[in-house]
Amino acid sequence: xxxxxxxxxxxxxxxxxxxxxxxxxxxxxxxxxxxxxxxxxxxxxxxxxxxxxxxxxxxxxxxxxxxxxxxxxxxxxxxxxxxxxxxxxxxxxxxxxxxxxxxxxxxxxxxxxxxxxxxxxxxxxxxxxxxxxxxxxxxxxxxxxxxxxxxxxxxxxxxxxxxxxxxxxxxxxxxxxxxxxxxxxxxxxxxxxxxxxxxxxxxxxxxxxxxxxxxxxxxxxxxxxxxxxxxxxxxxxxxxxxxxxxxxxxxxxxxxxxxxxxxxxxxxxxxxxxxxxxxxxxxxxxxxxxxxxxxxxxxxxxxxxxxxxxxxxxxxxxxxxxxxxxxxxxxxxxxxxxxxxxxxxxxxxxxxxxxxxxxxxxxxxxxxxxxxxxxxxxxxxxxxxxxxxxxxxxxxxxxxxxxxxxxxxxxxxxxxxxxxxx
Numbered sequence: 001x002x003x004x005x006x007x008x009x010x011x012x013x014x015x016x017x018x019x020x021x022x023x024x025x026x027x028x029x030x031x032x033x034x035x036x037x038x039x040x041x042x043x044x045x046x047x048x049x050x051x052x053x054x055x056x057x058x059x060x061x062x063x064x065x066x067x068x069x070x071x072x073x074x075x076x077x078x079x080x081x082x083x084x085x086x087x088x089x090x091x092x093x094x095x096x097x098x099x100x101x102x103x104x105x106x107x108x109x110x111x112x113x114x115x116x117x118x119x120x121x122x123x124x125x126x127x128x129x130x131x132x133x134x135x136x137x138x139x140x141x142x143x144x145x146x147x148x149x150x151x152x153x154x155x156x157x158x159x160x161x162x163x164x165x166x167x168x169x170x171x172x173x174x175x176x177x178x179x180x181x182x183x184x185x186x187x188x189x190x191x192x193x194x195x196x197x198x199x200x201x202x203x204x205x206x207x208x209x210x211x212x213x214x215x216x217x218x219x220x221x222x223x224x225x226x227x228x229x230x231x232x233x234x235x236x237x238x239x240x241x242x243x244x245x246x247x248x249x250x251x252x253x254x255x256x257x258x259x260x261x262x263x264x265x266x267x268x269x270x271x272x273x274x275x276x277x278x279x280x281x282x283x284x285x286x287x288x289x290x291x292x293x294x295x296x297x298x299x300x301x302x303x304x305x306x307x308x309x310x311x312x313x314x315x316x317x318x319x320x321x322x323x324x325x326x327x328x329x330x331x332x333x334x335x336x337x338x339x340x341x342x343x344x345x346x347x348x349x350x351x352x353x354x355x356x357x358x359x360x361x362x363x364x365x366x367x368x369x370x371x372x373x374x375x376x377x378x379x380x381x382x383x384x385x386x387x388x389x390x391x392x393x394x395x396x397x398x399x400x401x402x403x404x405x406x407x408x409x410x411x412x413x414x415x416x417x418x419x420x421x422x
Contacts, residue, residue, distance in 0.1 A: 031121045032056045033107060038166040039127035040134050042228060045169035046082055046094045047127050051107045053089040053120070070120065071112045076105045079127075094167075097129035133210055133230030134164040145239070147320060153201045153238040153268070161192040161208060161232065173214035180207040182236075201240045201268040208232045242267035245317055245326035249301075255308050255335045261301040261328060265317055269295050274316045277303065281312040281327040289316075305332040 037049045051072060072091035074084075079095035086092075097103060108122035140158045141151050151157060161177065163170065179187050181196055182204035198204065209231055216226045242265065249261030265271055274289040292299075294317075305311070313328040 030056055031109070033109065033121045033123035035107070035123050035125040037125060037127050038164075040130050041097075041127075041164070041166070042134055042169065043098055043100055043129055043131050044096065045165065046096055046167035047079070047129070048092060048094050048166065049076075049105055049125060049127065050090060050092040051109075051123065053109055056121075069112055070109050071115070072107060072109055073115075074105065074107050076103075079103055079105070097127075100129050100131045102126050102128050131228070133212060133228050135162050135210070135230065135232065136164075137161055137206060137208060137232050137234040139206070139234055139236065145321065147237075149235050150237045150239060150320065152321070153198050153240045156195050156197045157236075159194050159196060159206060159234070161210060163192070163210075170212055170214065173212040176211045176213075178209040178211075182206060198236070198238050201238050204236045204238065206234045206236060238268075239319060239321050240268040241322045242271075242317060242319055242324040244324055245315055247313070247315070247326055247328040249328060249330075251329060252331045252333065253305065254333050255305050257335070258302060258304050259330070261303075261313065263299045263301065263315065263317075263326075265294075265297045265299070267297070267317075267319055267322070267324075269297060269319065271295075271297075271317050271319050273299055275301060276314050278312050278314050279310065281329065282314060283325050284314050284316045308332045308334045 031053050032055075034052045034054055035049060036052075037047060039047050041047045053070065070089070072086060074081075074091070074093055076093060076095050078099075079097050081093060081095050083094040084092070091107070093105075095105075104124055104126045106122070106124045108119040110117050110119050138160045139149075139151065140160075141155060143152050143155060145151065159179075163175075175190070175192065177189050177192060177194075179189065179194060181198075183198065183200075185196075187194070210229065212228045212230075214226055215223045218224050244266045246264040246266065247261060248264065250259060253259050263273070265273075271294040272291045273294050274284060274291045276284060276289040301313070309332055311330050311332060313330070315326045315328070317324055317326075
């Protein structure tokens with residue numbers, strides 16, 4: 001009897017041991033770990049990593065209220081652990097890296113009473129350790145622009161260096177800052193903040209070299225000077241507001257003459273220029289003209305006026321900061337010379353009329369001469385008839401009659417072969 005009951009008892013005991021694992025099996029896949037860190041940090045400074053257990057479907061699941069329900073497990077080698085803090089659903093470790101590099105840190109969560117059970121959630125993070133100083137340059141200006149790295153020229157800039165030292169590792173260090181503003185100006189300061197005014201527009205790069213020094217205790221109870229450096233830079237794009245447009249060009253011109261107007265922009269390119277010719281000086285509305293991109297501070301406009309009258313060039317220019325309008329009046333007079341395109345047809349017609357008049361005059365003169373001298377000398381008559389006959393005779397019949405009188409019959413082309421006697 002006893003041997004028969006033993007399998008049942010053992011099965012019951014095995015199920016009882018598995019009861020604590022039931023919550024873990026239910027929670028597996030329902031939660032995830034979110035990791036945050038303050039890296040990168042310099043060698044010797046503490047890096048902080050925090051793992052938080054959250055519901056995987058945006059918080060629709062309710063986390064258990066027992067603060068000892070879960071346990072966090074960390075693997076951080078080769079980083080040296082300096083501290084650890086556990087809360088209800090989060091855990092934070094602090095570690096130090098003595099060598100530069102990227103070191104993976106993994107963490108997983110299990111039930112508090114079952115280390116070997118299936119993890120509820122796991123995650124991985126790779127903090128970065130560097131030998132250099134960590135920080136960044138921050139550039140600010142009172143007149144902010146809505147474009148990144150864009151600032152106003154001829155306006156003071158505030159350039160600051162922010163050291164990233166979350167563990168207060170450099171609390172006893174002294175710093176030296178070497179500035180290069182990219183326009184030929186350099187300076188060395190002991191302050192992490194400077195003010196600078198760029199007098200011209202353009203693209204510049206601010207470079208900064210930071211040197212940190214401090215005393216550090218050695219193993220033989222002595223002290224040594226430790227130094228760390230870092231190089232930083234920031235790109236600047238300096239613009240200038242459009243203060244106006246200078247227009248250079250004639251104010252009076254004749255029609256059909258080519259006119260050129262030069263626009264000088266008092267502002268920084270790139271620019272978008274739009275212009276239109278009107279009878280009145282009125283501002284241009286949106287879509288009223290075709291915009292043209294201009295990469296310089298000068299632009300030439302050309303136009304040919306065909307009709308006389310009073311006109312006005314309405315000009316609009318804008319850059320990434322501002323826009324401005326300008327007007328240029330011009331008076332167009334009638335042209336003193338007609339264009340060649342009209343002169344050629346007129347000259348052709350006049351030439352044809354003159355030729356017709358000359359032809360009629362010569363013909364009348366010839367008729368008058370024939371009436372006064374009907375029988376010119378024989379030699380003169382013969383020469384005139386042979387050389388100028390076709391042009392002086394009035395009709396083609398007269399010409400044929402003269403030709404028959406001065407030319408005999410043509411000889412036959414061949415002789416007859418047979419002779420007939422009648």
